[in-house]
Amino acid sequence: SYELTQPxxxxxxxxxxxxxxxxxxxxxxxxxxxxxxxPGQAPVLVIYKDSERPSGIxxxxxxSSSGTTATLTISGVQAEDAADYFCxxxxxxxxxxxxxxxxxxxxxx
Amino acid sequence: ExxxxxxxxxxxxxxxxxxxxxxxxxFTFSNYWMSWVRQAPGKGLEWVANIKxxxxxxxxxxxxxxRFTISRDNAKKSLYLQMNSLRVEDTAVYYCARSITTYExxxxxxxxxxxxxxxxxxxxxx
Numbered sequence: 680s681y682e683l684t685q686p687x688x689x690x691x692x693x694x695x696x697x698x699x700x701x702x703x704x705x706x707x708x709x710x711x712x713x714x715x716x717x718p719g720q721a722p723v724l725v726i727y728k729d730s731e732r733p734s735g736i737x738x739x740x741x742x743s744s745s746g747t748t749a750t751l752t753i754s755g756v757q758a759e760d761a762a763d764y765f766c767x768x769x770x771x772x773x774x775x776x777x778x779x780x781x782x783x784x785x786x787x788x
Numbered sequence: 789e790x791x792x793x794x795x796x797x798x799x800x801x802x803x804x805x806x807x808x809x810x811x812x813x814x815f816t817f818s819n820y821w822m823s824w825v826r827q828a829p830g831k832g833l834e835w836v837a838n839i840k841x842x843x844x845x846x847x848x849x850x851x852x853x854x855r856f857t858i859s860r861d862n863a864k865k866s867l868y869l870q871m872n873s874l875r876v877e878d879t880a881v882y883y884c885a886r887s888i889t890t891y892e893x894x895x896x897x898x899x900x901x902x903x904x905x906x907x908x909x910x911x912x913x914x
Contacts, residue, residue: 680850712900714833721883721904722833733902765833767900776849777899779833 681705681770683780690786697753699783701766704747711749712767713742715760716782722765726751753785761787790814792884792905799911804874810867810884810905818842818862821889823901824869826880826910834880837869838887838899851877874912881907 683703691697701711710729714722724733726742729749739754749768753760766780796808808824823838837848837858846858857870867884885901892898 710898721906724900724902727900727902769899772896777835779835782832
C-alpha cells in the first residue's frame with residue numbers, strides 16, 4: 680500500500696516560518712494537498728494542487744513540491760495556526776488509492 | 789454557503805450495521821463527486837469511499853470493500869454510507885466531503901476534498 684510520510688511534530692515561535700514536509704514515491708507524478716485540523720473540528724483545505732491556495736486561506740500559507748517531497752510553508756506563524764496538518768495524494772498507478780499522511784502537529788511556542 | 793451535515797452514527801455491536809447520511813446544501817449537489825473520510829480516535833485521516841455525480845462509479849478503500857456501500861440521491865441532495873459487518877476497527881468519526889475529481893486518463897483520477905461536514909461518530913463495541 681502507498682504511504683505518505685510526515686514528521687509527527689513541528690514547533691516554531693510566533694512570527695517565524697514553519698515548514699512541514701510530506702514524502703511519497705509518487706509525488707513527482709501526483710499533486711499534494713494540505714489540510715488543517717484544529718481540535719474537535721473538521722479538516723479545512725489550505726493548499727491544493729501543490730501550491731494553490733483556496734479563497735479565504737491567508738497568504739502566509741504556501742505550498743511547493745520537488746521530487747518526492749511536498750512542503751507546506753507557513754510564514755509569520757500566528758498562535759491560531761496551531762493545529763494538525765495532513766498532506767494527501769494518490770499513488771502513481773490507476774489503483775485509485777487516495778491516502779493521507781500521518782499528520783504533523785504544529786505547536787506555536 | 790456550502791453545508792454538509794452528517795447523521796446516523798452511534799453505538800453498534802461488532803457484526804452489526806449502520807447507515808450514515810449526509811445532507812448537502814449551498815451548491816449543486818449533482819455536479820460533484822462525493823466522499824466519505826474517517827478518523828479513528830486520536831489517529832489520522834483515511835479515505836473510505838467516493839461516488840461519481842450520477843452514481844455510476846464507486847470506489848472503496850480495501851478494508852471497506854464488500855462491507856460498505858456508498859450511494860446518493862441527487863433529488864434529495866443526500867449522500868449515504870451503508871456499513872455492514874462492522875468491526876471494532878471501524879470505530880471513527882466519519883466525515884462527508886465534497887470531492888473535486890479530475891480524470892487523468894488511463895483509469896487514473898486526481899481527487900481532493902474541498903468541503904467537509906462536521907463529522908459523525910461511529911462506535912463499534914460490545
